[in-house]
Amino acid sequence: MTGHAKRTAGSPTASGPSWLAVGKVRRPHGVAGDALVEVYTDFPERLKPTAVVYAGETHIQLTIRRQRSHNDGILLAFDGYSTPEQVGRFRNQILYIVEEDAMELPEGEFYYHELQGLSVIDENGKALGKVTEIMQTGANDVYVVTNDAGREILLPAISEVILDVDLDSKIIKAHLLPGLMEKGDRDL
Numbered sequence: 001m002t003g004h005a006k007r008t009a010g011s012p013t014a015s016g017p018s019w020l021a022v023g024k025v026r027r028p029h030g031v032a033g034d035a036l037v038e039v040y041t042d043f044p045e046r047l048k049p050t051a052v053v054y055a056g057e058t059h060i061q062l063t064i065r066r067q068r069s070h071n072d073g074i075l076l077a078f079d080g081y082s083t084p085e086q087v088g089r090f091r092n093q094i095l096y097i098v099e100e101d102a103m104e105l106p107e108g109e110f111y112y113h114e115l116q117g118l119s120v121i122d123e124n125g126k127a128l129g130k131v132t133e134i135m136q137t138g139a140n141d142v143y144v145v146t147n148d149a150g151r152e153i154l155l156p157a158i159s160e161v162i163l164d165v166d167l168d169s170k171i172i173k174a175h176l177l178p179g180l181m182e183k184g185d186r187d188l
Contacts, residue, residue: 037074
């Protein structure tokens with residue numbers, strides 16, 4: 001049986017840590033150096049004062065000084081950045097945490113980056129392809145599985161379809177429901 005995945009992207013580097021995206025700085029807000037942040041993480045409580053995040057592709061370390069809710073996002077202030085001009089340098093940059101600092105998920109739940117690239121087999125051991133995309137549909141996630149010929153099938157992330165996820169062996173075992181559609185056959 002499987003749970004659901006959490007939408008966080010990992011991007012390992014050859015010699016460094018894996019990074020998980022937790023938000024995106026949209027723009028400065030107000031005159032005290034706050035930044036409006038679009039939240040990506042399912043654990044926004046982690047973005048609290050004294051927490052450390054890393055901004056942009058160069059992963060500039062920032063310590064959160066202040067946090068408060070604001071409409072569809074949150075406002076964050078960082079130590080050492082007290083004006084709109086200073087925090088403006090992070091406009092449209094992704095905020096990351098180090099993967100090792102990620103919240104522990106309950107049994108049967110996985111981060112998206114853990115599922116991307118996993119091989120998928122049916123219950124008889126027949127190879128179906130690899131997870132190339134995870135779509136959010138509202139009711140449940142849908143795993144897009146692409147085979148070597150480039151054909152895609154959609155697997156709803158429900159316990160009747162996803163029988164087992166083995167991260168150690170990098171294999172997902174799935175039960176194909178009758179009438180399983182290929183991506184593009186129908187609009188979701």
